[in-house]
Amino acid sequence: MRNILPLRSALLLVLIASVAVARGHDVNVRSVYVHGRQNERVEQVYVTPDAATLLRFEQPCVAAGTKMLGWEGRFEPVACAGKNVLIAPLQHFEPQDRFILVVLLADGTEVPFTLLGATRKAGEWPDQQVNVFIQPDTREALQAQLEESRARERLLEDAAWRRYQENTADHALAKLVVSGDIKQTSLVERERWVLKGRSARIVARVYGGKQKAAVLFTVTNRDSSKPWSLAEARLRTMRPGEDQRPPFLFGEERTFALRADRDEIAPGETGAIAVVVDRNAFETESGLVKTLALELYRQDGLLDAHVILDRRLLRE
Known part of the structure; x- marks a missing residue:
């Protein structure tokens, strides 16, 4: 016969609750590298109404030439200030939803982005900050790539250590x-x-x-x-x-x-x-x-x- 404790026993108190208690997250920051004016790849940015997304450039953006199609009612107006562009969605998006954002920089370069609703799949987490480098061989771009390489190395080491500990x-x-x-x-x-x-x-x-x-x-x-x-x-x-x-x-x-x-x-x-x-x-x-x-x-x-x-x- 199983030894089942009575409901009011002091031996065990189990409490389960669905409560809005948020835990701390590291800020999701990544970099993208746009190779010159004739870049054929349109970078994807994953957004969510739970957090704003900041695009950071190496040069100032031009508010008059920075635009997004079909944003009304779904985003706050795109804000362009200095070298930063702020994106603030008002609602969650379906997987098939796509929005095109074009950012005009001070030297006349237009940089296109595709905005998609963030998911919890690998590679589709909400972007809180995206550092955009136009030329991949500048000092700042090379430094960012070095830091990212070191971060990936640390992640691999941590994953290997976790697998060791879990044995x-x-x-x-x-x-x-x-x-x-x-x-x-x-x-x-x-x-x-x-x-x-x-x-x-x-x-x-x-x-x-x-x-x-x-x-x-x-x-x-x-x-x-x-x-x-x-x-x-x-x-x-x-x-x-x-x-x-x-x-x-x-x-x-x-x-x-x-x-x-x-x-x-x-x-x-x-x-x-x-x-x-x-x-x-x-x-x-x-x-x-x-x-x-x-x-x-x-x-x-x-x-x-x-x-x-x-x-x-x-x-x-």
């Missing part, structure tokens, strides 16, 4: 949990909670085991057009008496293992995310903590679910 027993256990093979583990389900939000229906199953705790999130995407994906998961210690409502900003970050059965969940489909927490996560330099807060942030930076885990979930 652990806890990650193997998380893989079993996310695939539904709970019977192959020593974990026992302690509680289950259901949230029905605007964008997703989330079922959280919480498990306890020998020196381990785990949470399986089953996410059904209720949005009719946008995919759901996990941007970040966080695990923090909680202080005695701390408010158990998010966000949790002051606790110490702890390590955990995470596995997902897919990168993103298409509209109407269901996916799973598993998190495994070791007993060591409850140990700090100042001693053992009683509770940990686990948070899931979706692709737009909002907190979609959080779970409070009690140390007594762990069996010796």
Whole structure:
């Protein structure tokens, strides 16, 4: 017989909420290189009403010659100030929507752009700043290319390090949990909670085991057009008496293992995310903590679910 805790038990408090708590994002800045006046390629810029997009040039733009077709009611008027052009959409766009922007520079060069609605796919994230270089061999352009090369190298190193770190027993256990093979583990389900939000229906199953705790999130995407994906998961210690409502900003970050059965969940489909927490996560330099807060942030930076885990979930 399974050891299921009563609803009011103090052993486990699970709270799931769809709340508008944004997490911090790095500013999405990139560079494009336009090779002279006869450039045949029209650069694509991905925009969103959630943030303005700034185009930065090496020379001033001319407001009278900078224009966009069909912008009325969909964008704020394009602003041209000094070497900058500001683009501010008023609404989200369908994948097939395209808008042509032509920027006139002080030397008479016209630079065309295609504006598209941003998605969460790789390469289609919202552009917050695009640095535009007309000649690829200027000092500024070469410096930008060098910095981008170094940034790509750091990303590759970080990705390799993450893959190395994820080759652990806890990650193997998380893989079993996310695939539904709970019977192959020593974990026992302690509680289950259901949230029905605007964008997703989330079922959280919480498990306890020998020196381990785990949470399986089953996410059904209720949005009719946008995919759901996990941007970040966080695990923090909680202080005695701390408010158990998010966000949790002051606790110490702890390590955990995470596995997902897919990168993103298409509209109407269901996916799973598993998190495994070791007993060591409850140990700090100042001693053992009683509770940990686990948070899931979706692709737009909002907190979609959080779970409070009690140390007594762990069996010796």
